[in-house]
Structure formats: C-alpha cells, structure tokens
Amino acid sequence: MTITQGGPHSTVDQTSAKRGMNLTLRIWRQSNPSVKGKMVTYKVSDISPDMSFLEMLDVLNEQLIMQGDDPVAFDHDCREGICGMCGVMINGQAHGPQQTTTCQLHMRSFKDGDSIDIEPWRASPFPVIKDLAVDRRAFDRIIQAGGYISVPTGTAPEAHSTPVPKKDSDAAFDAATCIGCGACVAACPNASSMLFTAAKVTHLGLMPQGQPERDDRVVNMVHQQDLEGFGGCTNIGECSASCPKGISMETISRLNHDLLGALRAGARPKS
Amino acid sequence: MAKTNSVFKKVVMAVSGIIMLLFLIAHMIGNLHVFQGAESFNDYSEWLRSFGEPALPPRTLLTVIEIVLVVSVLAHMWAAIALWRQAKRARPERYVTKKSVVQTYASRTMRWGGVIIGLFIVYHLLDLTFGAANPAGTDATPYDRLVASFQNPIATTVYVVALVLLGMHLRHGIWSATQTLGQSNRRRERTVNAFAVAFATLLIAGYLVVPAAVVLGLVD
Structure with a gap:
C-alpha cells in the first residue's frame, strides 16, 4: 500500500497539529x-502535549532570541530526572502539578x-542569579559540614565484607535518592532545608560505614543549615509532597532523634 | 550553640507543649465536677487551694502548677517567635503564586491561632479565675462565675471559638511534637495523626460540654 499525501494520514497530522x-x-x-525582578507575560503557541516543560521553555527562548530579546535563564542538565x-x-x-522534576x-x-x-525557588540562602536560576551552593556547604564518610579511597571494597540488613539498605537507598534539587526548601512555608539534610543524615546514618561520624554529622549539618539562613522545620509536610523522589517525613524524625542523641552524648558543632 | 539550633527551638516548643497538654487534660476533668452540682464544683476549687494543708502552706499545689505553666507558656512563645522570625528571614521575597499541597488547616493556623489562644487565656483568667471580667464579679463562687459567664452569649461564643482553635492547635502540635522528638516513623505516621485528631476532638468536646450544659439550662 502506498501512502499518499492527502490520504488518511494527513488528517491524523492535522488533528495532532490541532492538539x-x-x-x-x-x-x-x-x-x-x-x-528587582518582576513577572513578565509571554505567549507561546502550538506547544505539543508531548513536550517536557523545559522543552516548552526552549521554544519560548528560541522565540525570544529570534526577536532579539534576552532568553529566560533556567537551570537544567540531564533532563532525565536524576x-x-x-x-x-x-x-x-515546586516542579509543578506532578510529583516529579521539572x-x-x-x-x-x-x-x-x-x-x-x-x-x-524563593529562599534567602538561594539567591537568584538570573531569572529562574538560583544559587544552591548552600546545599553544598551543608554536605561539606558532614554529608560524607571518611574512608580510604582506592579499589571498591569486597561487597560482602560489610553486611547490611536488607531493611536498612532499602531505607538508606530511599533517602539516598535525594537529588538535592531544592524543591523541599522552595515548597516549605518556612523555607527550611530540613528534608534535604534529613535525607543525607538518614542515608548515611543507616549504613555501617556512616556510624563513626554519625553524631558529628547530624550536629554539624544542622548547624550549617541554620548558619546558611534556612528556616526551621514545623512538620507541615509540603517538602515531602513536593519532593520528586518522595523522600518521607520519617527522615526528619530520624534526624531529630539522632540530633537529640548526639547532643546528649556531648557532640557539638565544629565552628 | 543552642541559640542558633532550630531543632533545639522545636524541642523547647514540643516539651513545653506537652506540659501544657497534661495540664489541659487535668483542667478538663476538673471542669466536669460542674455536673455534680455547685457544692462539688466549689469544693474541688477549694481542695486545689488547700491541698496538703496543714503540712503544706495554702496554695502550694496551685502555685507550683502556676509556675510550671507560666514557664511553659513563655518557653513556648519564645520558640514560636524565634522560629517565626527565622522563617521570615529565610524567605524575604514571597511567591507571586503559592499553592499548598498537603498543608492542613490546623498547621496553617498554628502561629496566629497561637496568638489568639494566648489572648483568650488572659481573658479567661480575668473572667473565671480573678473574676474581674466576670458578670458575677470577684466575690462570687467559682460555680456562679462559670454559670454567669456562659449565660452571656458573647462570652460563650468567644470560649467556643478559642477552644476550637485550641483543638486544631493540638491536632498539629501532637503530630509535630512526635516528629520533633524523633518518635515518628513511616509505620507510625498514620497512627500518630489519627491519635492527634481523636485526642484533640475528645479533649475539646470535654471542655465544650460545660458551656453547652449552661446554654441548654442543664446547669444553672
């Protein structure tokens, strides 16, 4: 069968164009x-429902460049949600009506x-660089304050040398899926970074490798997030509901539990 | 250190909240003496004042409770104001459009609700404890003051509104305190929230039966 222009397929094309x-x-x-910034109105037309939100912004930016205007700055990298x-x-x-990345x-x-x-994202520790791009280095500094384990690097260790219970490894992995996008801070009525910090504390605190620095980690990371100027957590739950990875409120309870234990054990922030 | 630690502020909030919650339970049960008649209610009031006499000086129990409560209220307010200011500093520029996804009405009204509850407590003490703002005056018995206050529709409305706000405050407060003290987890989350709703509802119902009984003429 030959497909000719004007055949049934062109009608399909017309309807998809109409969509x-x-x-x-x-x-x-x-x-x-x-x-000082402000909201500016733009029109875009003929946007396919199959486009991602960023592709829609790309269309707008092409339009702006063609007109000789400044394109809208926004952060993006993998475009795979990871x-x-x-x-x-x-x-x-944060990230729009679906619980996923933009x-x-x-x-x-x-x-x-x-x-x-x-x-x-609106938070004083996340200053706007330009348009929609914000500086999230505050998160890096929270990580530097304790979101790591100190181990000699080199070849990968034998996987069986440190057994981890399945339940713990699953829970640690759930917390480790945090990609540090900052949606939790953006969605929080207090602009608190608690879910981010709690995800890191939970992830490392559940692993045997995370135990030696567990007390210092939680104390220093919470101290750093306060220094950065994030708000305090009031357990509203907007963070978890906006998190593209669905990090649970349980991590925050775990952070609080670890912090109280660490303070009782005499751990104090470094600086 | 403690000054900058936002979790420490929340712990102060949680612990002082739990102390006040324990008082609220005792207060609610004490109020129910009104259904045993004027004598029983006034005797209970007198018993609180003379507890432990003659071994202890008068008002020992009440004074201890009052000190603990005043400290709790001040600590609770300090933590709330500190966190409120911290939140304001953390987001100086507000969103043009902001939508809540899961925030409960109870959690949204914690701050202004708390302020209203605080103001109500001042009025409540002037009305029923000191009698200065009570229609029956300072010389009336506790029972007469209670009846006189709840026969006034405005006083009753204020009481009901404040108690409903208090109930919502507790609904979020119980859940939040459990989280802050690190006692929640994914498995318990539903139970803690269900308990918070049930507890707040029952406690406030226990308070509201008293004005309801006065309004319906069961207590006069």
Whole structure:
C-alpha cells in the first residue's frame, strides 16, 4: 500500500497539529542578583502535549532570541530526572502539578489556553542569579559540614565484607535518592532545608560505614543549615509532597532523634 | 550553640507543649465536677487551694502548677517567635503564586491561632479565675462565675471559638511534637495523626460540654 499525501494520514497530522496548545506564561525576569525582578507575560503557541516543560521553555527562548530579546535563564542538565539541576515554581508548586522534576513534567499536564506562573525557588540562602536560576551552593556547604564518610579511597571494597540488613539498605537507598534539587526548601512555608539534610543524615546514618561520624554529622549539618539562613522545620509536610523522589517525613524524625542523641552524648558543632 | 539550633527551638516548643497538654487534660476533668452540682464544683476549687494543708502552706499545689505553666507558656512563645522570625528571614521575597499541597488547616493556623489562644487565656483568667471580667464579679463562687459567664452569649461564643482553635492547635502540635522528638516513623505516621485528631476532638468536646450544659439550662 502506498501512502499518499492527502490520504488518511494527513488528517491524523492535522488533528495532532490541532492538539498544539496556546499558553500564556508569566515568568519572573531578573537580570542580575542586585536588581528587582518582576513577572513578565509571554505567549507561546502550538506547544505539543508531548513536550517536557523545559522543552516548552526552549521554544519560548528560541522565540525570544529570534526577536532579539534576552532568553529566560533556567537551570537544567540531564533532563532525565536524576541530576537535580532543574526546578522552578510552576503555578505555585515546586516542579509543578506532578510529583516529579521539572524536566520530567510534560505539557500534557496543562490545557490549551492555560496561564502558567513560573518563578524561581524563593529562599534567602538561594539567591537568584538570573531569572529562574538560583544559587544552591548552600546545599553544598551543608554536605561539606558532614554529608560524607571518611574512608580510604582506592579499589571498591569486597561487597560482602560489610553486611547490611536488607531493611536498612532499602531505607538508606530511599533517602539516598535525594537529588538535592531544592524543591523541599522552595515548597516549605518556612523555607527550611530540613528534608534535604534529613535525607543525607538518614542515608548515611543507616549504613555501617556512616556510624563513626554519625553524631558529628547530624550536629554539624544542622548547624550549617541554620548558619546558611534556612528556616526551621514545623512538620507541615509540603517538602515531602513536593519532593520528586518522595523522600518521607520519617527522615526528619530520624534526624531529630539522632540530633537529640548526639547532643546528649556531648557532640557539638565544629565552628 | 543552642541559640542558633532550630531543632533545639522545636524541642523547647514540643516539651513545653506537652506540659501544657497534661495540664489541659487535668483542667478538663476538673471542669466536669460542674455536673455534680455547685457544692462539688466549689469544693474541688477549694481542695486545689488547700491541698496538703496543714503540712503544706495554702496554695502550694496551685502555685507550683502556676509556675510550671507560666514557664511553659513563655518557653513556648519564645520558640514560636524565634522560629517565626527565622522563617521570615529565610524567605524575604514571597511567591507571586503559592499553592499548598498537603498543608492542613490546623498547621496553617498554628502561629496566629497561637496568638489568639494566648489572648483568650488572659481573658479567661480575668473572667473565671480573678473574676474581674466576670458578670458575677470577684466575690462570687467559682460555680456562679462559670454559670454567669456562659449565660452571656458573647462570652460563650468567644470560649467556643478559642477552644476550637485550641483543638486544631493540638491536632498539629501532637503530630509535630512526635516528629520533633524523633518518635515518628513511616509505620507510625498514620497512627500518630489519627491519635492527634481523636485526642484533640475528645479533649475539646470535654471542655465544650460545660458551656453547652449552661446554654441548654442543664446547669444553672
């Protein structure tokens, strides 16, 4: 059978073209950290529901570049939902209406004619670099304060030399899926980084390799997150509900438990 | 160190909250003496004042309770204000659009609800403890003051609103304290939340039966 133009397939093409969405975007524009930003309205048309949210922003940026305007700055890297680089507030929700990363959010979550507000993560420890890109090095400094284990590096150790109970390894792995995107801070009414820190404390605290530094780790990491200027946790749960990896509130309870034990045992922050 | 540790602030909040919660249980049970009649209620009030006499000076028990409660209230307020300010500093620029996903109404109203409950406690003491703001006056017996207060529709409405706010405060507070003290986990989460709702509801119901009985004329 030969497929000819004007045959049944062209009708399919027409309907799929018709499925393209027209959207109104209100995006936070701020040219550098020292100036005041504002929401700017843009229109994009013919957006495929199969596009990811970032691809939709790419379309907008191509449009802006063609017009000679400054494209919207936003962070992104792997676009596979595993690097933690992307992340914006979409209609008031971190990473938008689905519990996933912004790159894995698809335009099928929106309807033709929708208006979408796009803002950067808002927290004083995450200053805006430009538009939607924020500086998240505060997270790196929390990690540097204790989110590691001190072991000699070299060839990988024999896997059977340190047995780990299945239950613990599963729970540790669940916490280790944190990609440090910052959605927890963005979604928290207090702008607290507790879920991030708790995920790291839980991950390492459940492993045998994490035991020697367990007390110092929790004390120093909590101290660092306070120094960075994050808010305090009031156990609201917005963080966990917005986390693309679904890190549970249990990790926060575990952090608190470890911290109280460590303080009782005399552990004090380094600086 | 303790000054900057946000978890320490939460622990102060949780422990002082638990102390006040224990008092609320005792207070609610004490209130139920009203159903045994005026004499029983006034005797209970007198017993609290003369507890341990003559071995102990008058008002020993009450004074101890009062000191513990005042310290708890101040500690609770200090922690709340410190965390409130920390949260404000952490997000100076608010979102243009922000949507809550799972936040309960109870947790949203913790801060302003707490302020309202604090103001209510001041009025409540002036009304029923000191009698200065009570229609029956300072010389009336505790029972007469209670009846006089709840026969006033405005006083009763204020009481009901404050107690419902208190119930919501407890609903989030019990869950939050369990988390803060590191006693929650994924398995217990549902149970802790269900307990918080059931406990808050029962306790507040225990308080509200008293004005309900006065309004319905069962107690006069």
